[in-house]
Amino acid sequence: MLRAAQEIAGVLGEDAVTYDADVLEHHGHSDWSTSNSPGRAVAVVYPRSTEDVSAIARICNRRNVPMVPFGAGSSVEGNFSQPHSGICIDFAHMDKIIAFHPDDMDVVVQPGVNWVDLNSHIASSGLFAPMDPSPTATVGGMVSTNCSGTNAFRYGTMKDWVLNLTVVLADGTVIKTRRRPRKTSAGYNLTSLFVGAEGTLGIVTEVTLKLAPIPEDTDVAVAAFPTIRAAAAAAAALIRSGIPLAALEIMDERQMAILNANGSPAVRSRRWAEQPTLFIKFSGTTDAVRSDAARATSLLQQQQPHSIGDEGERSGRKGSNVGNGAVLHFARTKQEEHDLWAARKESLFAMTSMRPPGYAIWSTDVAVPISRLADMVDWSKAECGRLGLFASVVGHVGDGNFHVAMLYDPRDGEQAAAIARCVRRMMDRALEMDGTVSGEHAIGIGKKECLRDELGDQTIGVMRALKRAVDPKWVMNPGKVFD
Known part of the structure; x- marks a missing residue:
């Protein structure tokens, strides 16, 4: 070596x-x-x-x-x-935008390009790359894990936005998976083979991404519910309604309490109801946003959530009333819209800031069919609660995906073992509901056995055959996905 x-x-x-x-x-x-x-x-x-x-x-x-x-x-x-x-x-030095084709609505980048920087660079064109993972994420890692994020409900996951890849294989051979048109039926879909492969089949060195128009208008609303099941059920109702939401997120009461204690000054400028809360983003034309917001308000009134924000507050969209018994709090200004959504984006960072010295975070995710979402969220919340440790639910419920984060002392073998058992039960429960053990974090070394449970030996065997075909010496990121 x-x-x-x-x-x-x-x-x-x-x-x-x-x-x-x-x-x-x-x-x-x-x-x-x-x-x-x-x-x-x-x-x-x-x-x-x-x-x-x-x-x-x-x-x-x-x-x-x-x-x-x-x-x-x-x-x-x-x-x-x-x-x-x-x-x-x-890939820190491979951070260049190689070519930008605004008329074709695509861009060619190296893997070290940060997605936030990319969107800032092309914003004047009216286009953006709609994936929304960690703000630190780079395109290469986003491709390798098939990332998603808060915008996945509207825009899908990374696989839906990669047109082609330049890939270096294990022996140094360089291939391009396809050409640049938005559609093709020429040969095998090698692009999708490498998206989500976690670097086990080859090393991505160039990525051509589709781009989307930046919406004319956006708005954000939040609503608190008495229980996590009620919030998840309301989310499922919104999904089935067909309202074209931009994002639909959930945070439990513990996450909301953390925001009150450890959020940024802008987030702490309001007193959040410490109850399970939905964060809802609308986007489109101004008229469409207004119409979608009204439909969502009507639907959620039927779900009987509690209002959020200062006690007794009932606010309409940007200051306009939405009727007696309104259940949503809408941002009244663009700054408030930003601050409301920042609360969702800050959740993980706010939680890590409260870790006792020496403690670690065990974060995991699953995804289930929409019809089982409320059951899975409710079950996971109860299961984690039995640990007697800090545990919180947060996630992208718009596409049936959510995360559970738990704080524990890794030096305490009993605690670590208890959390591992809890996570394994969560994976098993998701599979019983015909779900998946990884909605967006990929497999890595942490979920290899769970992947076997999900797909079975025969399917894993096909994956191994593909791996041997392009990496017979098993030198590309070995030990990940499967052994």
Whole structure:
């Protein structure tokens, strides 16, 4: 492995390779991740082009050295951990927008491009990339985990926005999965094969993304409910109504209490009702937003939620009344709209800020069919509550996906084992409901056995055959997805 790193330095330059212990630790362990391995890479290398990555692959493949791609380090299932050591490939220097085609509504980028920076760069064109994962996420990692986020209810997941990929295979071969048109029926769908593969089949070095028009108008509403089941049931009713919401999120009463205690000043400027709460985003033309908001208000009044915000407050959309017994609080200004949605986006960061010293977060997610959403959320909340530890539910209920986060002391073997059993029961319950063990975090090293339960040995066998076909030496991010 060290000889491979030295050979890479000879090709890319000494400044493209580091053996610094702190850098290796940063690239091998994550406080965000539920799964970390004790192993560390022997070196981190920094390519600047597809040609550099191809050279790295040729060297590592010839020497049977594992290659582990690294994007922003924000994944949570140990996706970039190094259980077999090897060479970690960091794409921090491959952060260029290669080509922007506004008339075709697409953009070609390197994998190290941050999605927030990308949208800022192209905003003047009236277009944007609609995925909305962690604000730190980069496009390469988003492709590798088939990310989604709060906008998935309206726009789908990453697989729906990738037109083509340039991929370096294990032996250094460079392929492009297809050309740039929005539709094609030419050959196998290799693009989708690599999206969500977590770097186990090849290393993505260029991505062509479809873009969407920035909506003319948006609005945000929030509503609190007496129970988590009531909130989840209301979410399911909104989904089935056909109202074209931009996003539909849920946060339980513990998350709302955290916002009151640890939110940013803008979020804490209001006193949040500490009850299970739906966050609803509308987007489209101004008339469409107004119409959709009125329909949602009517539907949620039938669900009988409580109002949210200051006690006794009943606010209409941007200050206009929506009738007696209105159940939603709508943002009255664009700043308030931003602040309301910030409460949802800050949830994980606000929770981590309250961790006792030495404590860790175990975060996991599942997704189930919409008809089982209320049952699954309610069951998970009750199951986590039996642990006697901090546990909270938050997630993208618009597409049946939600997260559970639990704080625990990893030095306490009994606590860690109890949480592991709880998470496993949650996975089993989701599968009983014909759901999935991973809605958006991928598999990594944390959910390999759960994937076997979901898909079975025969399906995993097909995946292994594909893996052997393109990576016969098993050097591409080994130890992830399946063994």
